Amino acid sequence: MELTLNVRRRGGGALEPGLQAYQIEVTPETSVFDALVKAREEQDGSLAFRGNCSVGFCGDCTLMVNGKQVVSCLVTVGKVQKDNEIRIEPIKYATVTKDVMHDVNQFLWDKANSLSAGIVSNSTAAATEEELRPVRTAMRCTMCGLCDDGCTVIDVNTEFKGPAALTRIFRYVFDPRDTRHVERAVEVGEINGIWDCVHCWEASEHCPVGIDPTHRIMELRDRSVRLGVKSGRGNRSAARHYDAFERSVEKSGWLDERALAIQSSGGLIRGGLKMLPTGLKALRRGKATLMPHPKRPGAAQIAKLFERYRQVTGTRH
Amino acid sequence: MHDVLVVGGGIAGLRAALAAGSGGVSVAIASRAHPTRSYSVTVQDGFNAALTDGDTWEAHAADTSAWGEGLCVPEVVESVCREARGLVMELDGLGVPFNRNGSEVTGLQLRGASATRTAFVDDMAGLATTHTLYEQCLRAGITFYEEWTVTSLVVVDGVCTGAVALEQATGNMDVLQAKAVVLATGGPRRLYEPSTASLHCTGDGMALAYRAGAPLMDMEFIEYHPAVLKNHRLAMPELCWAYGGELRTAAGSVLSVADGGAGEFLRAVQKAANEDGHVELSGPWAEGGTQDLLFNTQHRVKQLTGLDMTKDPVAVRPAMHRVLGGIAVDPSGATSIGGLYAAGECAGTGLHGAAGLPGNFLLAAVSSGKSAGHAAALYARSAAAPGPGREALDRDRGLVSGALQREGAKPLAEIRNELAGLMHHNVGMIRENAGLQQTARRIEQMRESYNSLGAGSTGSEYNFGLGQYLEMGCLLDVAGAIVASALAREESRGVHYRSDYPARDDVGWSKHLLATAGTSGTVIRDAAAAPSA
Numbered sequence: 001m002e003l004t005l006n007v008r009r010r011g012g013g014a015l016e017p018g019l020q021a022y023q024i025e026v027t028p029e030t031s032v033f034d035a036l037v038k039a040r041e042e043q044d045g046s047l048a049f050r051g052n053c054s055v056g057f058c059g060d061c062t063l064m065v066n067g068k069q070v071v072s073c074l075v076t077v078g079k080v081q082k083d084n085e086i087r088i089e090p091i092k093y094a095t096v097t098k099d100v101m102h103d104v105n106q107f108l109w110d111k112a113n114s115l116s117a118g119i120v121s122n123s124t125a126a127a128t129e130e131e132l133r134p135v136r137t138a139m140r141c142t143m144c145g146l147c148d149d150g151c152t153v154i155d156v157n158t159e160f161k162g163p164a165a166l167t168r169i170f171r172y173v174f175d176p177r178d179t180r181h182v183e184r185a186v187e188v189g190e191i192n193g194i195w196d197c198v199h200c201w202e203a204s205e206h207c208p209v210g211i212d213p214t215h216r217i218m219e220l221r222d223r224s225v226r227l228g229v230k231s232g233r234g235n236r237s238a239a240r241h242y243d244a245f246e247r248s249v250e251k252s253g254w255l256d257e258r259a260l261a262i263q264s265s266g267g268l269i270r271g272g273l274k275m276l277p278t279g280l281k282a283l284r285r286g287k288a289t290l291m292p293h294p295k296r297p298g299a300a301q302i303a304k305l306f307e308r309y310r311q312v313t314g315t316r317h
Numbered sequence: 318m319h320d321v322l323v324v325g326g327g328i329a330g331l332r333a334a335l336a337a338g339s340g341g342v343s344v345a346i347a348s349r350a351h352p353t354r355s356y357s358v359t360v361q362d363g364f365n366a367a368l369t370d371g372d373t374w375e376a377h378a379a380d381t382s383a384w385g386e387g388l389c390v391p392e393v394v395e396s397v398c399r400e401a402r403g404l405v406m407e408l409d410g411l412g413v414p415f416n417r418n419g420s421e422v423t424g425l426q427l428r429g430a431s432a433t434r435t436a437f438v439d440d441m442a443g444l445a446t447t448h449t450l451y452e453q454c455l456r457a458g459i460t461f462y463e464e465w466t467v468t469s470l471v472v473v474d475g476v477c478t479g480a481v482a483l484e485q486a487t488g489n490m491d492v493l494q495a496k497a498v499v500l501a502t503g504g505p506r507r508l509y510e511p512s513t514a515s516l517h518c519t520g521d522g523m524a525l526a527y528r529a530g531a532p533l534m535d536m537e538f539i540e541y542h543p544a545v546l547k548n549h550r551l552a553m554p555e556l557c558w559a560y561g562g563e564l565r566t567a568a569g570s571v572l573s574v575a576d577g578g579a580g581e582f583l584r585a586v587q588k589a590a591n592e593d594g595h596v597e598l599s600g601p602w603a604e605g606g607t608q609d610l611l612f613n614t615q616h617r618v619k620q621l622t623g624l625d626m627t628k629d630p631v632a633v634r635p636a637m638h639r640v641l642g643g644i645a646v647d648p649s650g651a652t653s654i655g656g657l658y659a660a661g662e663c664a665g666t667g668l669h670g671a672a673g674l675p676g677n678f679l680l681a682a683v684s685s686g687k688s689a690g691h692a693a694a695l696y697a698r699s700a701a702a703p704g705p706g707r708e709a710l711d712r713d714r715g716l717v718s719g720a721l722q723r724e725g726a727k728p729l730a731e732i733r734n735e736l737a738g739l740m741h742h743n744v745g746m747i748r749e750n751a752g753l754q755q756t757a758r759r760i761e762q763m764r765e766s767y768n769s770l771g772a773g774s775t776g777s778e779y780n781f782g783l784g785q786y787l788e789m790g791c792l793l794d795v796a797g798a799i800v801a802s803a804l805a806r807e808e809s810r811g812v813h814y815r816s817d818y819p820a821r822d823d824v825g826w827s828k829h830l831l832a833t834a835g836t837s838g839t840v841i842r843d844a845a846a847a848p849s850a
Contacts, residue, residue: 027548029548029549029621030548031549031621037516040781040782040785041726041729041730041733041785042726042727042730043726043727044726044773044774044782045725045726045772045773045774045780045781045782045783045784045785045786046774046776046780046781046782047781048778048779048781050350050354051516052350052354052355052356052515052516052517053354053356053358053359053515053516053550054514054515054516054549054550055359055513055549055550055551055617056616056617056620057358057359057441057443057444057613057617058350058353058354058355058358058359058515059353059354060350060351060354074617074620074621075620076621097486097778097779098778098779101779104351109351113455116456117452117453117455117456118411118412118449118452118453118454118455118456118457119411119412119452120456121410121411121412123410125410126420127414127417127420128417128419128420129416129417129418129419129420132414132415132416132417133609135414136414136416136438136439136445136609137609139414139438139441139444139445139448140441140444140612140613141448142353142358142444143353143448168452171412172412175412175414177409177410177412178412208616208620209612209613209616210612
């Protein structure tokens with residue numbers, strides 16, 4: 001079938017941004033990436049896009065095809081063409097280098113590689129199949145960047161490390177063979193790290209291989225709190241918030257918002273002083289009370305749930 | 318300037334860089350793409366090693382030699398099989414999350430193996446290993462020149478002192494000076510269609526070494542993969558068979574490697590695929606919890622065909638997969654040129670012989686990578702400082718600026734497409750004199766046409782037309798070496814089958830062939846005799 005590829009071209013010195021049409025002969029099974037390669041090899045060697053393996057393992061061919069970010073070698077022409085036409089554009093949040101090729105260092109590698117890479121194991125470090133399974137699942141990651149390109153935080157803050165970079169750290173922190181869990185948790189607890197995710201779940205929606213990065217980030221948060229990591233601007237208040245929330249539900253069966261606000265803001269003294277103006281206003285309007293926080297009915301059962309949870313996970317408060 | 322320059326960022330190159338760097342020398346990797354975008358990430362199977370008490374390196378070596386049909390170099394087989402377990406455990410310590418039984422790394426039994434010895438990572442050993450090694454290289458402070466294309470080696474007075482390279486982002490060319498160079502550039506899959514090629518599988522390192530005068534060994538041994546997804550390049554991993562998969566003709570009869578050697582099996586599959594358009598791979602993968610174990614394969618098959626491979630048979634056909642030979646190296650990875658080493662698929666170590674044992678390829682990459690990296694670092698410690706390589710730089714700059722003025726694209730693509738078809742038909746599974754001669758002549762004609770072609774576009778930033786032009790030159794050189802070697806070997810053995818010489822001839826042909834660049838084409842001569850192994 002004859003296919004028209006409408007490719008967004010820009011940069012590279014000469015061109016005004018705009019769509020350029022390439023007519024090529026393909027079959028419905030031809031992948032979008034292979035179609036682009038054909039256009040480049042047979043017609044126009046200046047057409048710039050990345051990609052190598054054509055079987056979805058190298059993660060390099062991520063593009064916007066008919067308005068949707070995809071791994072372009074795993075999408076067949078037959079599936080996406082409309083009136084024998086396909087529109088190819090660069091991914092959303094990255095700076096364009098040339099045509100549909102983006103600045104992948106700025107978008108992905110610089111961020112991922114700004115966090116310490118490579119496990120540091122000692123010769124006696126052992127791991128079981130159970131322990132490594134989640135690490136292995138996270139290693140399905142080809143660094144295709146689809147999660148980062150769906151991320152609603154990166155949309156407004158390009159410094160946010162992003163789910164791809166944080167998923168790599170998940171692999172290390174949850175790998176029993178690595179001896180630097182605490183240091184890594186400190187690193188990702190900084191500004192633009194795990195605590196800046198707003199859990200919109202776009203990353204997990206976008207990941208084509210079921211890594212569920214949003215969940216991985218939340219597990220990283222949980223683990224850093226359990227590791228006792230309280231340093232880093234991001235971590236300090238988040239960890240207190242986390243702790244206070246948990247402590248309050250464990251003790252009273254439900255949330256003590258007053259304690260939560262005070263603890264999150266810096267503990268009894270500093271937090272108390274900080275929250276004083278808000279607290280007084282709330283008291284005046286009847287939104288807060290000086291009465292002790294009551295236990296809810298069923299608090300004993302909830303406390304038992306926590307006990308069981310701590311038994312099973314081996315955590316302490 | 319670096320002590321060691323590694324060309325190629327796949328598993329072999331990354332492993333070489335790590336090995337070289339551990340000796341306190343400065344190491345850089347120059348690669349055409351970011352390392353985790355290399356072909357290596359597509360390799361799914363695993364690493365052979367004697368993992369259990371019931372298995373031994375001797376048994377692994379015996380299986381390797383038997384599969385290789387008398388042409389494996391015994392010292393190399395012994396050395397690789399001896400260190401295999403250690404190499405696997407090293408990778409584990411670096412972070413590769415091998416599948417385990419409890420806490421013990423466990424293995425699968427692939428075809429040709431007498432034991433369960435292939436250490437695996439679900440069905441993504443290559444992906445996991447490449448990323449792990451890359452991350453360890455970051456930790457080791459290795460310098461990366463990413464998206465640089467090496468255009469030639471700098472060889473002065475028989476010694477390699479670096480490489481001329483083109484920075485794709487800017488079009489600038491420079492000499493990457495080094496006291497030692499390790500080529501780890503992979504195989505030339507784009508020379509054949511159909512094949513399992515990534516775009517960058519254009520045999521660059523093989524061509525560069527060949528042009529510099531280093532011989533290529535065992536180039537006639539081209540191994541096809543029996544089960545590549547029809548209309549695509551996805552090779553169904555050997556793991557499918559390990560989990561009970563079967564290959565059948567469209568009519569339903571089973572195709573089994575037990576019915577003959579590796580070569581015979583491949584030819585039987587090709588025959589069936591030629592008759593019916595494809596053969597079918599299916600297996601009991603819906604049961605027994607292989608969901609995670611074959612996830613990566615299932616996912617890609619689903620995306621490309623819409624099929625759920627655990628339920629429906631998948632249409633596959635053979636496609637060219639590997640060159641079993643490459644740049645001739647000694648057991649340490651040294652080529653015939655001082656300061657030049659080779660590792661991985663671009664190196665001809667003699668491990669695979671006439672047919673490569675499943676599960677030995679990733680092992681070969683880390684084994685040869687580690688050896689070559691160490692050897693290069695050792696050499697670099699006492700090597701003289703490299704010169705500026707001015708002559709080579711000026712020459713390549715001239716070649717490139719000439720190419721930028723000449724037309725490219727369509728005529729270049731036509732040459733490559735025709736060449737890939739010719740190689741598949743005449744230098745594929747079944748060869749004979751007339752077809753080989755015709756191909757050799759046509760290659761010479763193509764080279765004439767090629768010399769009058771060029772990049773087809775003049776820009777300096779990310780000029781892919783220039784890249785395509787440079788690749789084509791490499792492909793033509795490697796093609797010439799392959800055809801000449803196939804013509805010379807007048808017998809059949811393993812994956813090299815001559816219909817005009819269908820018998821194996823140990824008396825006349827227990828030897829390796831070396832292909833060297835001569836003034837009027839490829840010169841073939843015998844390497845040292847290989848005792849039957």
